[in-house]
Amino acid sequence: MVLQQAWKAGTAGILMAASFAATGWAQVPGVTADTIKIGTFGALTGPGYLYGKLPMNGIEVVFDEINAAGGIHGRKLQLVREDDRCDPASAIGAVKKLIHQEQVFAMIGGGCSNATFAARETIDEAKVPLIVMASVHDGITTPTPPTIFSTATTSGIESAAQLQYAIDQGAKRIAIVSMRDSWGRARYNPLVEAFKTKNIKPVADEELSPDANDATAQVLRLKMTNADAVIMLLYPKPAAVFMRDAQKLGFKPLAIGQTGIADPAAFEEQVGSPGATAKFRTISMVRYTPQDPAVDKWRKAIETKFPGDRLSVFNLFGIGSAQVMVEVLRRAGPELTREKLVAALNGLKDFQTDVYPGPITCSETDHRCHKTPAWLAKDPGGPVRVLGATKVE
Amino acid sequence: MLLLSYLLLSGVTTGALYALVALGIVVVNKATGVINFAHGELFMFSGFVAWSLHVGAGLAYPIALPLAVAAGFALGVATDRIAFRPLMKADVISLVLATVGIAFVLRGVARVIWGGKADYLAFPPITSPEPVMLGEIMVIPQQLAVLGGAIVVMLIFAAFFRLTRAGKMMQATADNAKAATLVGIRTERIYTLSFGTGAAIAAAAAVLMAPLTLLYPDMGFAFFIKGFAAAVLGGLTSLPGAVLGGLTIGVIEALAGGYIHSSFIEVSAFVVIMIVLIVRPTGLLGVSRVRRV
Numbered sequence: 001m002v003l004q005q006a007w008k009a010g011t012a013g014i015l016m017a018a019s020f021a022a023t024g025w026a027q028v029p030g031v032t033a034d035t036i037k038i039g040t041f042g043a044l045t046g047p048g049y050l051y052g053k054l055p056m057n058g059i060e061v062v063f064d065e066i067n068a069a070g071g072i073h074g075r076k077l078q079l080v081r082e083d084d085r086c087d088p089a090s091a092i093g094a095v096k097k098l099i100h101q102e103q104v105f106a107m108i109g110g111g112c113s114n115a116t117f118a119a120r121e122t123i124d125e126a127k128v129p130l131i132v133m134a135s136v137h138d139g140i141t142t143p144t145p146p147t148i149f150s151t152a153t154t155s156g157i158e159s160a161a162q163l164q165y166a167i168d169q170g171a172k173r174i175a176i177v178s179m180r181d182s183w184g185r186a187r188y189n190p191l192v193e194a195f196k197t198k199n200i201k202p203v204a205d206e207e208l209s210p211d212a213n214d215a216t217a218q219v220l221r222l223k224m225t226n227a228d229a230v231i232m233l234l235y236p237k238p239a240a241v242f243m244r245d246a247q248k249l250g251f252k253p254l255a256i257g258q259t260g261i262a263d264p265a266a267f268e269e270q271v272g273s274p275g276a277t278a279k280f281r282t283i284s285m286v287r288y289t290p291q292d293p294a295v296d297k298w299r300k301a302i303e304t305k306f307p308g309d310r311l312s313v314f315n316l317f318g319i320g321s322a323q324v325m326v327e328v329l330r331r332a333g334p335e336l337t338r339e340k341l342v343a344a345l346n347g348l349k350d351f352q353t354d355v356y357p358g359p360i361t362c363s364e365t366d367h368r369c370h371k372t373p374a375w376l377a378k379d380p381g382g383p384v385r386v387l388g389a390t391k392v393e
Numbered sequence: 394m395l396l397l398s399y400l401l402l403s404g405v406t407t408g409a410l411y412a413l414v415a416l417g418i419v420v421v422n423k424a425t426g427v428i429n430f431a432h433g434e435l436f437m438f439s440g441f442v443a444w445s446l447h448v449g450a451g452l453a454y455p456i457a458l459p460l461a462v463a464a465g466f467a468l469g470v471a472t473d474r475i476a477f478r479p480l481m482k483a484d485v486i487s488l489v490l491a492t493v494g495i496a497f498v499l500r501g502v503a504r505v506i507w508g509g510k511a512d513y514l515a516f517p518p519i520t521s522p523e524p525v526m527l528g529e530i531m532v533i534p535q536q537l538a539v540l541g542g543a544i545v546v547m548l549i550f551a552a553f554f555r556l557t558r559a560g561k562m563m564q565a566t567a568d569n570a571k572a573a574t575l576v577g578i579r580t581e582r583i584y585t586l587s588f589g590t591g592a593a594i595a596a597a598a599a600v601l602m603a604p605l606t607l608l609y610p611d612m613g614f615a616f617f618i619k620g621f622a623a624a625v626l627g628g629l630t631s632l633p634g635a636v637l638g639g640l641t642i643g644v645i646e647a648l649a650g651g652y653i654h655s656s657f658i659e660v661s662a663f664v665v666i667m668i669v670l671i672v673r674p675t676g677l678l679g680v681s682r683v684r685r686v
Contacts, residue, residue: 046611180656207654207658211612216400217403217647217655220399237609241605248531249399270515
């Protein structure tokens with residue numbers, strides 16, 4: 001009789017525990033006993049696909065590696081993609097779909113800055129953790145959002161790094177040529193602040209339209225000031241026009257780009273004028289070029305999973321942000337909740353990935369977790385080289 | 394003086410491209426009374442066709458150019474058949490909306506076909522990229538080739554309108570469609586020819602412009618706006634006016650950027666247009682239609 005009662009009590013206890021566990025998982029969207037659903041959004045089509053589809057491919061190969069090794073605390077990672085076409089309205093729609101329809105647990109995403117910035121309010125309201133993979137707009141992480149963290153360098157950090165690099169290279173007469181659309185403003189305003197902080201005045205401050213087909217006027221005005229370094233806040237297209245016209249007019253300053261022109265090899269081809277990019281330097285969020293033997297493992301993974309693709313720096317963006325997500329999912333423990341994931345992100349300090357130039361450190365008051373941009377250069381006809389990195393305080 | 398020479402050369406080169414875009418807009422508007430809002434996308438699409446022929450298929454530039462112009466003509470004819478012909482008796486708003494729809498379709502198709510290859514597609518230079526000296530001025534042969542090409546295209550189309558039977562019928566239809574019908578001109582065919590010719594001119598502009606810039610699916614609208622501004626400045630129904638308008642805008646942009654500040658480049662031309670239209674509402678070479686009673 002006593003044994004029978006003990007058996008009944010034991011059985012009831014196990015059932016209750018199982019029921020609690022089941023209820024617990026059911027209450028956390030996107031988490032089951034054996035899967036964690038992670039959403040991602042960015043451009044899958046259009047010119048912005050470099051910042052969307054390619055980082056997503058990088059995330060996918062990291063998830064494959066983790067899943068092949070048994071997942072995280074026994075759960076396999078599942079990636080759900082949504083196309084935002086680099087369009088703010090579409091980004092809001094994509095994020096809403098991931099959160100409410102797909103019921104993802106967390107997200108790694110954000111390719112085009114303006115689109116991700118537009119989606120911030122929706123993400124803040126839903127309090128779904130997001131690790132930004134490629135968008136650089138300061139407004140995405142400033143003021144500090146509750147659940148958004150960035151493993152991409154932000155525009156303010158890049159602008160400060162551009163000025164610091166010019167100074168480090170011994171430039172005395174530094175000029176600016178910039179686009180003044182929202183993308184350009186997001187970089188221009190912090191750059192002007194950085195100039196003020198260092199008590200330096202730019203020798204010239206010129207504008208160039210994103211659709212410009214000629215930069216003769218800008219080049220001539222900069223040349224008249226004898227600028228020895230030009231900080232370029234431009235997309236690749238106007239930057240290519242600028243570099244081409246600069247060479248035509250015999251103006252050869254140190255030209256300092258940013259992650260908008262992330263591939264010096266492609267840029268050299270776009271400029272199409274031999275030698276015009278010899279003094280061009282640009283920022284990379286990652287410390288390796290796609291040809292570097294250090295990323296052989298990831299090259300093989302990308303080229304195996306996506307036949308016809310070649311490893312690009314944009315894949316590496318996704319690989320880095322996915323490695324951060326994997327780490328914080330581990331730290332959040334088996335009883336996974338969004339609050340625990342956010343706490344793990346807030347506590348992430350000096351975490352080294354396979355791709356970023358410096359450690360990733362987040363805090364409760366600063367969700368800009370990547371502050372060490374690397375510098376790339378390409379000698380005419382030679383390979384792309386990593387010159388070093390600038391730590392922005 | 395050297396500064397002025399550089400600015401004038403760059404202004405005239407850019408302006409010649411604006412003029413070609415404006416010519417296409419005016420050709421269609423003169424014949425049909427409709428502004429083809431898909432004109433920028435016809436320009437963009439033709440540029441990509443030229444890229445596919447020249448870079449993708451490896452055809453020589455002199456072969457790729459006429460083929461892309463022919464493709465532009467075909468696209469213009471398709472625009473007429475899809476967006477204009479079925480709605481010919483509808484109000485102007487419906488016609489304009491139809492051309493806007495065509496613009497979005499062309500942009501979407503371009504994104505699907507060429508959007509996934511790179512962020513921007515580079516068109517190889519058709520001449521040596523090394524600069525040459527013209528007196529004291531350093532110029533890229535590419536720039537001269539574009540300017541020369543634009544002038545040749547303008548002359549060819551001027552000859553087409555003045556010397557060929559089709560060109561004369563287009564002018565007759567533009568002047569008075571009812572009278573043209575009465576004398577036996579099949580105006581519907583002329584409308585088709587106008588859309589095709591307008592798009593062919595846009596295609597020629599795109600092929601000439603491509604080596605100077607980079608190709609991307611959203612590039613059409615910016616060129617359309619500049620071409621439209623040039624057409625309005627010239628008088629909207631005047632072919633020489635379109636050329637004059639394009640060159641004027643190109644030169645004003647260059648001079649304002651060089652002598653005032655680069656931030657004036659985008660607005661200066663529009664300020665001048667506003668002033669011209671206040672003083673002369675028909676544009677520089679436009680004529681107001683007067684009916685004698």
